[in-house]
Amino acid sequence: MxxxxxxxxxxxxxxxxxxxxxxxxxxxxxxxxxxxxxxxxxxxxxxxxxxxxxxxxxxxxxxxxxxxxxxxxxxxxxxxxxxxxxxxxxxxxxxxxxxxxxxxxxxxxxxxxxxxxxxxxxxxxxxxxxxxHGFCGRCGTANKSATAGHARLCTNPDCQHQTFPRTDPAVIMIVRKQFPDGIERCLLGRQVEWPEGVYSTLAGFVDPGETLETAVAREVQEESGISVTNVQYLASQPWPFPSSIMLGFIADASSDDIQVDKHEIDDARWFSRVEIQAFGEWGDEAPGFKVPRVDSISRYLIDHWVSLGD
Incomplete structure (x- = not known):
């Protein structure tokens, strides 16, 4: 896909x-x-x-x-x-x-x-x-467009520092766990500013000096208190909203007791495939849980996990 x-x-x-x-x-x-x-x-x-x-x-x-x-x-x-x-x-x-x-x-x-x-x-x-990026990050002088719009050039003749379009890497992950009742569930969370009922995969920016796999584990731990192992890459998506690339992973949870950091997310829960298949769509006015927008890698990760079956 x-x-x-x-x-x-x-x-x-x-x-x-x-x-x-x-x-x-x-x-x-x-x-x-x-x-x-x-x-x-x-x-x-x-x-x-x-x-x-x-x-x-x-x-x-x-x-x-x-x-x-x-x-x-x-x-x-x-x-x-x-x-x-x-x-x-x-x-x-x-x-x-x-x-x-x-x-x-x-x-x-x-x-x-x-x-x-x-x-x-x-x-x-x-x-x-x-x-x-209207001004030079080194000397503060105004920048101008260069290289057909793919660079910004400082107009100070003593500086002439070039700046290039930045892309901020962010990890986004579907976390799964097999529970004692034999049902595999995935971990989804929600931001307070989202429409009521929308739950999505956890995500966060990569810190300097860390691997993508470490970023996955850190973000999940920070947002939900869940520890993960077996972090595997699945897919990526350009996300210029405004300037990221989303790096999608699947990981296995080694704990299940959710401890939400309210400074990070509003809520997090475990959901089974049957429960997710009953979710409504983003934008639905009916009450109940809803999946993220179809254009997002978060939706792709959820759909991918559901397709794997128990």
Missing amino acids: MLKYSEMLLDRASNQRKSPEWLATQKNNNSRWVLTHADQNYFSQADNAPLFLTLEAVQQLNLEDAVFLGLDENNDNTPYFALDLTHVDDVLVAAFLLEGEFSDLRKVAVILDNQSASLLALARGLGFWHRS
């Missing part, structure tokens, strides 16, 4: 994009332009289809800081660029709202093909990174 946001098939042309001359040739009538605004993507008002604009449609915008996303090798090497309109004049933004709307990608992703969702996620992630 291909996880959502993990099928970005564009050729990123990492070497060619370093050339300003080559990049200028790609801003042609065959190019397509992806708009973002305040971490939202641009969709059709009629059917929520993603809108990929022509060069003519974006000519009124400043194209100098456009981020080159890549070439569509399956479609005549069509170049794709991203433009973030967050700090663009409201009058210019309003013109685009006549044809489309800016919406949360995660609310629309379920109806998108994976390649489109992956491309939009990349554009969103890079837009956030540019906005959050």
